[in-house]
Amino acid sequence: MTSADLTAREDLTAALHRERAHHDVCRAALAAMIEGADQQVVVGEDVSASGADAEVLGYGLRSRAKALHELPEGPLFFGRLDFVGQGPGHHIGRLRISTHPAAPPLVVDWRAPVSRAFYQASTRDPQGVAIRRRFGWAPGSRGDSTDLTGMEDEYLTVGEPAASVGLGEPGGPGGPGEVSVAGSPAGSGGSGEVSVAGEPAVPGSGEGYLAAGSVGAARGGAVGGQSAAPGVPPSGAEGSVGGAAGGQVVVAGGLLSRELERPRVGPMRDIAATIQPEQDDLVRAALADSVCVQGAPGTGKTAVGLHRAAYLLYTHPQRIRRGGLLILGPNRTFLSYIAEVLPALGETGVRQSTLRDEIARHPVKGEDPDTTAAVKHDGRMAEVLRRAVYGRVTTGPAQEVAVPDGSYRWRVAGHEVAGIVAGVLAEEPPYEVGRERVRSRIVRRIQERAERRAGALPAAWLRRIERARAVSACVDAVWPKLRPEEVLAELLGDREELARAADGLLDEEEQAALGWSRPPRSPRSARWSAADLVLLDEIGGLLEHPQGYGHVVVDEAQDLSPMECRAIARRVRFGSLTVLGDLAQGTTPWAARSWPVQLAHLGKPDATVVPLTVGFRVPGAVLALADRLLDRLGTDVPRARSLRRDGALRIRRADGAADPVAAVVTAVREALAHEGSVGVVAADAEASHVREALDAAGLTPSPRITVIPATLVKGLEYDHVVAVEPAAIAEAEPRGLNRLYVVLTRAVSRLDVVHARALPW
Numbered sequence: 001m002t003s004a005d006l007t008a009r010e011d012l013t014a015a016l017h018r019e020r021a022h023h024d025v026c027r028a029a030l031a032a033m034i035e036g037a038d039q040q041v042v043v044g045e046d047v048s049a050s051g052a053d054a055e056v057l058g059y060g061l062r063s064r065a066k067a068l069h070e071l072p073e074g075p076l077f078f079g080r081l082d083f084v085g086q087g088p089g090h091h092i093g094r095l096r097i098s099t100h101p102a103a104p105p106l107v108v109d110w111r112a113p114v115s116r117a118f119y120q121a122s123t124r125d126p127q128g129v130a131i132r133r134r135f136g137w138a139p140g141s142r143g144d145s146t147d148l149t150g151m152e153d154e155y156l157t158v159g160e161p162a163a164s165v166g167l168g169e170p171g172g173p174g175g176p177g178e179v180s181v182a183g184s185p186a187g188s189g190g191s192g193e194v195s196v197a198g199e200p201a202v203p204g205s206g207e208g209y210l211a212a213g214s215v216g217a218a219r220g221g222a223v224g225g226q227s228a229a230p231g232v233p234p235s236g237a238e239g240s241v242g243g244a245a246g247g248q249v250v251v252a253g254g255l256l257s258r259e260l261e262r263p264r265v266g267p268m269r270d271i272a273a274t275i276q277p278e279q280d281d282l283v284r285a286a287l288a289d290s291v292c293v294q295g296a297p298g299t300g301k302t303a304v305g306l307h308r309a310a311y312l313l314y315t316h317p318q319r320i321r322r323g324g325l326l327i328l329g330p331n332r333t334f335l336s337y338i339a340e341v342l343p344a345l346g347e348t349g350v351r352q353s354t355l356r357d358e359i360a361r362h363p364v365k366g367e368d369p370d371t372t373a374a375v376k377h378d379g380r381m382a383e384v385l386r387r388a389v390y391g392r393v394t395t396g397p398a399q400e401v402a403v404p405d406g407s408y409r410w411r412v413a414g415h416e417v418a419g420i421v422a423g424v425l426a427e428e429p430p431y432e433v434g435r436e437r438v439r440s441r442i443v444r445r446i447q448e449r450a451e452r453r454a455g456a457l458p459a460a461w462l463r464r465i466e467r468a469r470a471v472s473a474c475v476d477a478v479w480p481k482l483r484p485e486e487v488l489a490e491l492l493g494d495r496e497e498l499a500r501a502a503d504g505l506l507d508e509e510e511q512a513a514l515g516w517s518r519p520p521r522s523p524r525s526a527r528w529s530a531a532d533l534v535l536l537d538e539i540g541g542l543l544e545h546p547q548g549y550g551h552v553v554v555d556e557a558q559d560l561s562p563m564e565c566r567a568i569a570r571r572v573r574f575g576s577l578t579v580l581g582d583l584a585q586g587t588t589p590w591a592a593r594s595w596p597v598q599l600a601h602l603g604k605p606d607a608t609v610v611p612l613t614v615g616f617r618v619p620g621a622v623l624a625l626a627d628r629l630l631d632r633l634g635t636d637v638p639r640a641r642s643l644r645r646d647g648a649l650r651i652r653r654a655d656g657a658a659d660p661v662a663a664v665v666t667a668v669r670e671a672l673a674h675e676g677s678v679g680v681v682a683a684d685a686e687a688s689h690v691r692e693a694l695d696a697a698g699l700t701p702s703p704r705i706t707v708i709p710a711t712l713v714k715g716l717e718y719d720h721v722v723a724v725e726p727a728a729i730a731e732a733e734p735r736g737l738n739r740l741y742v743v744l745t746r747a748v749s750r751l752d753v754v755h756a757r758a759l760p761w
């Protein structure tokens with residue numbers, strides 16, 4: 001080691017100790033912030049001018065105190081930016097930490113504008129950054145919850161070396177007591193080059209994706225990766241993530257690799273420390289912009305959507321909190337999987353729901369045959385329902401209104417009423433608004449007549465006329481009060497009514513599929529199906545606009561029917577949408593085949609469709625298998641390039657057995673030899689049989705093993721997936737091959753395909 005190396009080592013070691021001291025200061029400041037927030041709740045409610053103020057202020061303060069209390073224990077910063085020519089750098093973490101609200105922050109929130117360079121700066125575009133530092137943490141060995149064990153600097157100024165340092169502590173680089181310094185000896189690449197251990201450097205394009213812990217540092221290049229120098233295993237010093245070079249995403253280093261390889265036990269975690277430039281662009285898109293992310297499995301769509309929600313809450317707190325933010329997921333299993341991401345980012349009050357729960361006016365008690373459900377979810381139903389609702393309005397001649405007023409009787413002729421109705425109809429207001437307009441215009445006519453005779457009339461007179469029985473009777477006759485349940489029950493229970501509303505829209509067969517064969521005695525006793533709830537919501541929306549949200553994040557959006565899309569569109573008329581999905585993972589009978597069409601149903605035809613193609617979950621070998629299936633799906637979607645070169649795929653044939661369950665038990669037993677979660681995914685009809693076999697073998701119940709029906713696995717991930725009898729999964733439903741594609745792409749590290757029948761690819 002040269003004396004220059006020794007000096008560098010000493011400098012970095014001293015820097016590491018300084019960072020640890022800073023973390024101790026931050027920890028103390030956070031403890032004071034939590035205590036201060038608790039006190040503010042007590043004080044804030046007392047000092048407010050009014051009860052309403054106290055409530056609002058109290059709510060805000062309580063939410064903040066709750067968010068602080070619920071923060072998971074962990075490192076308080078994950079990065080640092082030193083800007084050229086500026087003083088001490090900014091530490092970046094999940095939450096702003098300061099000794100006082102007005103004091104300069106000890107840690108800057110990752111969503112603050114200044115933090116953007118942490119995700120976006122590169123040697124090609126340093127954005128004023130001299131050094132980007134990343135920190136490596138391990139479970140605490142000093143009685144602390146976490147311990148700073150390593151860090152790595154990236155010099156974004158050409159000519160400076162990248163360096164990493166770690167102390168020999170658990171999880172840290174280097175052996176016990178050893179200090180290792182990695183300069184950039186592997187700086188073989190010039191600008192924009194990346195070298196991957198064991199592989200030739202990717203030439204100048206700057207494009208490339210690097211395997212776990214095998215990155216050579218690129219001096220002055222697009223990437224300053226973690227050195228592959230001996231004594232710096234990936235578990236220690238954190239790696240580096242290069243900015244977008246030449247329009248391509250370049251990912252490098254230990255931090256990301258370690259994050260990707262981490263065993264997946266428990267719920268989804270945040271990715272604030274490792275957001276990639278193309279993901280960051282989506283996270284920080286303007287509030288007014290609706291965006292649609294088409295991403296292959298494991299490209300981080302869900303992660304991006306959740307971080308975007310957190311970003312919007314931080315950047316537009318008033319507007320978003322006033323308008324509300326809603327996260328929609330496909331089912332409750334998925335929601336509980338993602339539930340902890342936003343609280344970990346300090347956001348506790350976000351509504352996370354399924355569309356079904358969001359629109360539930362009644363419990364689902366009925367089930368539709370497939371053909372009936374398909375018609376109910378079809379976009380043409382919107383017009384059928386509109387006709388059913390507005391068909392109740394009398395457009396022809398109406399009865400005269402005669403309102404007694406003392407010895408007088410004010411009259412509005414039938415043809416005048418008809419004219420008022422026609423005028424309001426032409427304005428196309430929501431039905432309920434229209435009804436009130438008809439009433440107020442009839443009253444206005446009477447008022448004009450009365451005032452011509454008697455001059456200005458008092459407000460009390462006006463109120464009396466408005467409430468006059470004759471006026472209400474007229475409004476009820478020409479523009480009757482409606483309840484969604486009555487409208488739908490009449491439509492589904494009365495063939496003639498249905499024929500009128502569906503004329504020219506639905507053919508006879510479709511109408512027959514819709515109609516109830518045995519209508520309930522009254523709307524109250526109807527057994528509404530899931531699709532009926534969507535129709536009731538549509539009718540409800542025709543009557544009255546529902547309360548909207550400022551922003552809605554919709555995950556697995558490819559699976560929504562046109563009518564479900566409309567239910568979301570109604571709730572975000574004046575807000576914006578983040579639409580997440582993958583056309584290849586569409587499994588519902590009505591799943592979208594084109595984003596522009598789906599976006600039009602969602603009411604945001606101008607939303608930009610952005611592809612994500614870097615795969616963070618599925619290993620290359622597994623992706624190669626899934627891609628064979630993708631070829632058969634006939635969906636035109638960009639393919640993912642896996643970041644993962646590791647991972648294992650095993651196809652196990654249950655020789656001679658009609659039932660592969662014994663082979664499943666073996667596969668699960670072997671999977672347990674590795675770390676992490678095991679997901680056993682079978683066709684829905686097979687899942688309980690598989691569960692019983694694993695119970696009988698004494699393998700379950702186990703916190704590491706989940707037996708899950710194929711229809712519930714969307715959006716989830718397991719270290720090891722055992723996919724049981726692909727042919728049965730593919731056969732179970734019309735879009736069974738798409739379902740199988742979803743199943744195969746749940747694996748983080750290893751996939752076992754167990755089969756007795758021929759494989760469907």
Ligand SMILES: Nc1ncnc2c1ncn2[C@@H]1O[C@H](COP(=O)(O)OP(=O)(O)OP(=O)(O)O)[C@@H](O)[C@H]1O
Pocket residue numbers: 256259260269270271274275276279295296297298299300301302303304582585616617714715716717745
């Ligand atoms: N920048 C990143 N850094 C670290 N991990 C990431 C990053 N982006 C995504 N991941 C991880 O990759 C995995 C897949 O992410 P996510 O579930 O968001 O993908 P998806 O596109 O929604 O997948 P699917 O279509 O299969 O539901 C998750 O474990 C996520 O935490």
